[in-house]
Amino acid sequence: VESLKGKDLLTLFDYSTEEVKELLELAIDLKFLTKEEKCPPLLAGKTLGMIFEKHSTRTRISFEVGMQQLGGHGMFMHSRDLQIGRGESIPDTAKVLSGYLDGIMIRANSHEMVEELAEHASIPVINGLTDLFHPCQALADLLTLQEVKGGLAGKKLAYIGDGNNVAHSLAIAAAHMGMHIHIASPREYEPVEWISEKISKLAITNGGSYAVTSNPVEAVKSADCIYTDVWTSMGQEQEAEARLAAFEQFQVNDHLVAHAKSDYVFLHCLPAHREEEVTASVIDGPNSYVFQQAENRLHAQKAVLASLL
Ligand code: CP
Ligand code: NVA
Numbered sequence: 001v002e003s004l005k006g007k008d009l010l011t012l013f014d015y016s017t018e019e020v021k022e023l024l025e026l027a028i029d030l031k032f033l034t035k036e037e038k039c040p041p042l043l044a045g046k047t048l049g050m051i052f053e054k055h056s057t058r059t060r061i062s063f064e065v066g067m068q069q070l071g072g073h074g075m076f077m078h079s080r081d082l083q084i085g086r087g088e089s090i091p092d093t094a095k096v097l098s099g100y101l102d103g104i105m106i107r108a109n110s111h112e113m114v115e116e117l118a119e120h121a122s123i124p125v126i127n128g129l130t131d132l133f134h135p136c137q138a139l140a141d142l143l144t145l146q147e148v149k150g151g152l153a154g155k156k157l158a159y160i161g162d163g164n165n166v167a168h169s170l171a172i173a174a175a176h177m178g179m180h181i182h183i184a185s186p187r188e189y190e191p192v193e194w195i196s197e198k199i200s201k202l203a204i205t206n207g208g209s210y211a212v213t214s215n216p217v218e219a220v221k222s223a224d225c226i227y228t229d230v231w232t233s234m235g236q237e238q239e240a241e242a243r244l245a246a247f248e249q250f251q252v253n254d255h256l257v258a259h260a261k262s263d264y265v266f267l268h269c270l271p272a273h274r275e276e277e278v279t280a281s282v283i284d285g286p287n288s289y290v291f292q293q294a295e296n297r298l299h300a301q302k303a304v305l306a307s308l309l
Contacts, residue, residue: 001026004307008118008125010111011133012172013198017206020142020176023303027143030306031299034069041071042306046102048072050128053079053108054234058270059128059136062297063105063305070302072102072309079108094120103309109235124308131235132192134165137269138173139300144293145225148265153178153207158223158260160184160216161250161277162243163191166229166269168199171210175203181210184219186246216250223260227267228252228277244276253279257287267293 001022004015012020033039048067050060064074079085084093094117097104103124108114111130118125127135145152157174159167163185171181171191181203183191190196190212200210213219220226231247232240257264266278266288274280283290 001303001307006124007308008127009135009304009308010114010118010125010127012135012138012169012176013202015176017176020139020173023139023300023307024143024146026307027139027296027300027303028146030302031143031296034299034302039069039302043067043070043072043102043309046070046072046309047100048074048103048105048305048309049077049097049101050074051077051079051082051084051104051106051108052128053106054129056107056128058294058297059105059107062301063128066298066302066305069298070306072305074105075101090116091120093117095122098122103305126304126308129165132165132168132195133172134169134269135173136297136301136304137166138169139304140293140296141170141227141267141269142173142177143296143300144267144289145265147292147296148289149224154180155224156180156182156222157225157227158182158184158216158219159227160219160252160256161228161247162189162231162233163212164189164229164233167191168195170227171199172202175199175208175210176206178203178206178208180208182219182223183210183212184214184216184250185212186250187214189243189246216256217259220256220259223264225265225267226252226257226260229269230271230273231277247277251277251279252282254281257282263287265289270294 067074105126107128111132203210
């Protein structure tokens with residue numbers, strides 16, 4: 001995607017709807033070519049630095065393998081091993097890394113920190129999850145829905161549970177595609193207000209809509225897709241008990257999914273907690289595409305890497 005060369009990927013708010021659609025088309029092409037063992041070496045000789053402040057299975061491995069499939073190299077770094085772990089400043093780190101690398105992927109606690117890194121780096125910075133957003137996940141989510149459902153415009157997406165990073169990015173991506181987005185969360189765990197306002201405007205511009213409710217049944221009614229994520233995200237472990245109680249009525253189970261269309265698609269970014277946010281009957285059932293979705297992280301991110309780097 002030509003217009004994305006040299007850009008960061010911090011949130012999909014920063015991309016045009018056309019750019020998101022073009023990224024998805026490129027991801028589909030790269031997935032096909034990879035399956036044919038013909039993935040082009042578009043990033044030969046390039047290195048992506050990958051900084052993690054938190055755990056990861058999918059993000060780390062899909063970025064590393066993605067760089068390799070494109071002919072380049074992904075380099076894993078845990079932040080505690082870097083000098084940032086001992087207090088070296090973000091601007092200094094950004095300037096130094098810009099001299100070695102062709103791009104930085106970062107999973108951080110704070111979105112503001114990633115913004116600061118991007119501001120001072122002269123190379124693209126890709127958000128691999130912050131407290132507020134998870135854009136690479138959302139691209140893989142759209143790719144999966146596109147594959148299973150065909151077109152996305154006008155389809156109903158129900159997100160049940162915590163109005164967190166994954167919910168924000170999923171809804172932004174779906175708003176670009178003109179979907180009807182329904183988020184059901186307990187009142188105190190709704191998506192962040194300013195983010196909701198921007199999503200709503202974006203959805204309406206594209207012929208879709210955005211609604212937040214505390215009634216999961218209403219959200220799921222006639223839905224084409226049901227999505228959930230963990231109730232306690234990384235870094236919130238001390239709130240786990242309170243959250244377990246608050247989300248009790250928000251479990252995705254057989255009773256709830258019965259209100260969706262019979263061919264609904266179940267998605268979850270993973271890792272999942274069976275019998276908490278989702279029952280095994282749903283996530284391991286015939287409507288679940290979670291492993292196709294996890295694989296699609298690889299292909300969606302290759303489209304991002306090939307475009308930005
Ligand atoms: N979905 C996701 O980002 O998974 P990891 O935490 O394993 O990277
Ligand atoms: N909301 C989860 C997503 C993990 C991929 C978290 O932030 O831990």
